Amino acid sequence: MKKILVIATGGTIASAEEGSGLAPALTGEQLVAFVPEVAQVCHVEVSQVMNVDSTNMRPEGWLAIADEVRRRYDDCDGFVVLHGTDTLAYTAAGLSYLVQASPKPVVLTGSQLPMGDPGTDGKRNLFDAVRVACDDAAAGVMVVFGGKAISGTAARKVRTRDFEAFDSLNVPDLGAAGENGVQWAAAARELMAPGAADGCATAGEARAGREGFSADGCSACEEHGGVSVPSGAAERGFAVAGPFAPRFFDTLNPRVMVLKVTPGMDGRVVDALRPLCDALVVEAFGLGGIPEYAGVTDALLNWADAGKTLVMTTQCPFEGADLSVYEVGRAFCNRPGVLMGGAATTEALLAKTMWALAQAERPDGTIDREKLTALFASC
Numbered sequence: 001m002k003k004i005l006v007i008a009t010g011g012t013i014a015s016a017e018e019g020s021g022l023a024p025a026l027t028g029e030q031l032v033a034f035v036p037e038v039a040q041v042c043h044v045e046v047s048q049v050m051n052v053d054s055t056n057m058r059p060e061g062w063l064a065i066a067d068e069v070r071r072r073y074d075d076c077d078g079f080v081v082l083h084g085t086d087t088l089a090y091t092a093a094g095l096s097y098l099v100q101a102s103p104k105p106v107v108l109t110g111s112q113l114p115m116g117d118p119g120t121d122g123k124r125n126l127f128d129a130v131r132v133a134c135d136d137a138a139a140g141v142m143v144v145f146g147g148k149a150i151s152g153t154a155a156r157k158v159r160t161r162d163f164e165a166f167d168s169l170n171v172p173d174l175g176a177a178g179e180n181g182v183q184w185a186a187a188a189r190e191l192m193a194p195g196a197a198d199g200c201a202t203a204g205e206a207r208a209g210r211e212g213f214s215a216d217g218c219s220a221c222e223e224h225g226g227v228s229v230p231s232g233a234a235e236r237g238f239a240v241a242g243p244f245a246p247r248f249f250d251t252l253n254p255r256v257m258v259l260k261v262t263p264g265m266d267g268r269v270v271d272a273l274r275p276l277c278d279a280l281v282v283e284a285f286g287l288g289g290i291p292e293y294a295g296v297t298d299a300l301l302n303w304a305d306a307g308k309t310l311v312m313t314t315q316c317p318f319e320g321a322d323l324s325v326y327e328v329g330r331a332f333c334n335r336p337g338v339l340m341g342g343a344a345t346t347e348a349l350l351a352k353t354m355w356a357l358a359q360a361e362r363p364d365g366t367i368d369r370e371k372l373t374a375l376f377a378s379c
């Protein structure tokens with residue numbers, strides 16, 4: 001039987017009403033005891049790293065969860081993180097950058113209703129997450145919720161009450177989790193997960209490495225150190241001389257904020273953020289528009305010129321940004337300190353920026369922009 005570590009952090013799943021609003025009250029041990037079926041599919045151990053509404057989860061919390069995964073990595077087969085849904089997508093993204101190319105799955109889940117509520121979705125989600133964590137084909141960081149398995153960098157909370165609270169943005173679901181176990185999508189192996197400083201690995205690549213199976217287009221051969229390498233891995237800079245191993249990181253720069261441009265905004269807001277932040281993830285309008293009035297464009301460009309970082313994205317959930325199309329975005333293209341977010345989610349861009357900034361920081365505290373750009377492009 002596989003050994004799964006349940007890492008409990010709080011959220012609605014652990015919450016109860018004790019007179020001042022729902023708040024975490026149950027421990028991870030108590031939550032697992034609500035789902036006796038779990039004991040039939042695996043051996044479970046529980047680690048309680050905190051017990052908070054995920055509103056209060058911070059990058060320090062992501063580091064604590066990643067550290068627990070690292071500490072127990074060798075003696076467990078998979079990990080289930082019980083988490084509040086409100087910031088679960090941010091934590092999933094954060095963990096995707098802190099625990100890269102993991103052949104073992106790290107599955108985040110939670111619920112919309114407390115475990116103690118008779119109609120709770122917590123039992124189903126916990127059981128689904130455990131079964132995914134036990135699945136031989138599972139690898140990397142993912143969200144399992146409402147019957148879906150979603151890449152850790154593609155999840156977004158899109159519904160505040162419905163049990164299908166999460167969608168995968170701009171990439172297909174990894175698969176469906178249900179009564180018959182996990183049905184992986186054909187594309188699951190190819191879906192991107194964040195890479196590492198020396199390359200980029202998909203969850204599928206990590207899994208291929210663990211199982212030693214040959215992925216399309218490349219066989220296990222001497223040239224590749226006897227480890228099968230999926231096609232496209234080398235082109236993307238993935239270290240092909242396996243064996244595949246997880247890469248753990250333990251630093252983030254939390255001085256990053258998301259700025260959504262809105263009609264009528266004033267560039268002085270951007271100036272005011274400057275002493276407090278090292279980078280901004282900027283949600284432009286549509287395909288890529290930044291207001292030219294009230295000093296907004298100028299304030300943002302000044303920010304980049306002052307050695308800080310801008311990551312440009314869109315406030316539209318689907319299809320990504322391209323700031324080169326409209327005149328109102330072009331000034332941000334090919335500009336030192338300005339990175340393009342493509343079709344990644346804002347949650348993933350925030351986490352990626354925190355991770356990449358920390359890796360690109362020189363001992364004197366300045367940012368190696370070349371390294372930052374390379375890290376950003378590698379995953």
Ligand SMILES: NC(=O)C[C@H](N)C(=O)O
Nearest residue numbers: 011012053054084085086
């Ligand atoms: N459904 C939930 O878990 C919401 C809760 N406020 C949390 O994020 O912790």
